[in-house]
Amino acid sequence: MREFLIRLRLPLLFAMLVVLTLISMLADRRVLAGFGRERSFGGALLELAVPVQKALLFPIDFARESWSRYVALVGLHEENERLRARVSELEEQNLQYAEAIVASGHLAEIAEMREGFDVPLHSAQVVGHDVSPWFRSMLIDRGRVHEVRSGMPVVTDRGLVGLVTATSPHASRVMLLLDRQSAVDGMVQRSRARGIVRGTGTGNLEFTYMVRGDDVVPGDEVITSGVGGAHPKGIRVGRVLEVHADETSLLHTATLQPAVDFGRLEQVFVMLHRGPTMDLLYGGDGDLPAQTAAAPPAAGKGAP
């Protein structure tokens, strides 16, 4: 019997692993489909991913730092002389512009964004990107310990980034708007034309299910409509690049340029509130902090 098992250990192990992958896929799918509670069964693995992803970032940062310190500074002495003269000139200007920078700079935009929402925001650092070119997600360094839950929207001062889809105590995975599985109920800010913003897997978004005759033109801003309860109303999603109007079709589509530059994401903000739909999907308010569970639906910046 022992020899028999030893001889068959490879096929047996292979079969066990295949069954394990199928079970884990089914379990993951059930949670995604809303049959389960929080998608936390992979929490331990996600916890491990953050140091791994930080390790991924290390060589990039190291290469960039090396570049800026050694390679890009060739000819430093000549440039240094020129810059010294320029510094004194700029110092004077700097004093004049300091107030203006505080008022209109990035920090002010973030502060304005924070004030624009009724729900608390939690800042998070992007620690990793998807290793597969077919999926668009990222890891952030905030998790359940920081009151982050699956189904919470993630934003920047530029607009909507995506939705938290998995959490662990200290990390979360965020599905980006660009992912083909992402869908957000949106509307054109100017004409109030409604539609669904879908990810295309590329750098742009698709605004679908617009009724023929809706007033949508290139340049229009698209914001979240708040319908469905997944995202608060009024978050910028993107700008219309092109409208595809097929006269034979009842529904039109448009291509959107995302409001957020996904290639340069470093810091994001998790909205510590999730809508009733997401509550139902991810298991009611049992795993929400009391104060956020009781928070009223949010009204976003720029909401009409």
Next chain:
Amino acid sequence: MIRSALALTALGLAALVLQGTLAALLPPALVPDLGLLVALSAAVSAPALPALALAAGVGFGADLLSGTLLGQQALLRLLAFAGTRFVSGQFHLERGLPLATFCLAVGMLDALGLAGLSWLFTGASPFGLEGLPTLVVRAVLGAALVPFVHGLVGGLSETLHEGDAPRREVRFDTRRPVL
């Protein structure tokens, strides 16, 4: 055997780390699936059990660092392992050209399998027809790189296999008279 498994797992993890690093620097089409290349190379040249462990480890690791369902890429890596072991029995996959050709086919099938599993389990494919050029370029890139990866994995495997080889037993027949 344990040393082989540990070393190969470390190599697989390093491949994923490198792949993630490249993903942040290069366009998606130019990022080779190093996890797949290492798994294929190990299936050709490493002992079966460590290679199987590597395939599962790299697959689950990729699932963890990606938006796939947990187990999706792991299943594909396991199938790639089984396919490689089967085909390497029929063809000389340890040689460069057959391995590159096989890797080209596996690279394309892997992406199609990923799309198929996504469609089956979530109802949506992660890419459409617009993703085909990326798929082809990645497969070609993988085929071009796999001989080098195979050389690395093969060298590591040989080195460790010598260390792991069981001591040969020498039996003496004590019933026979010595003189």
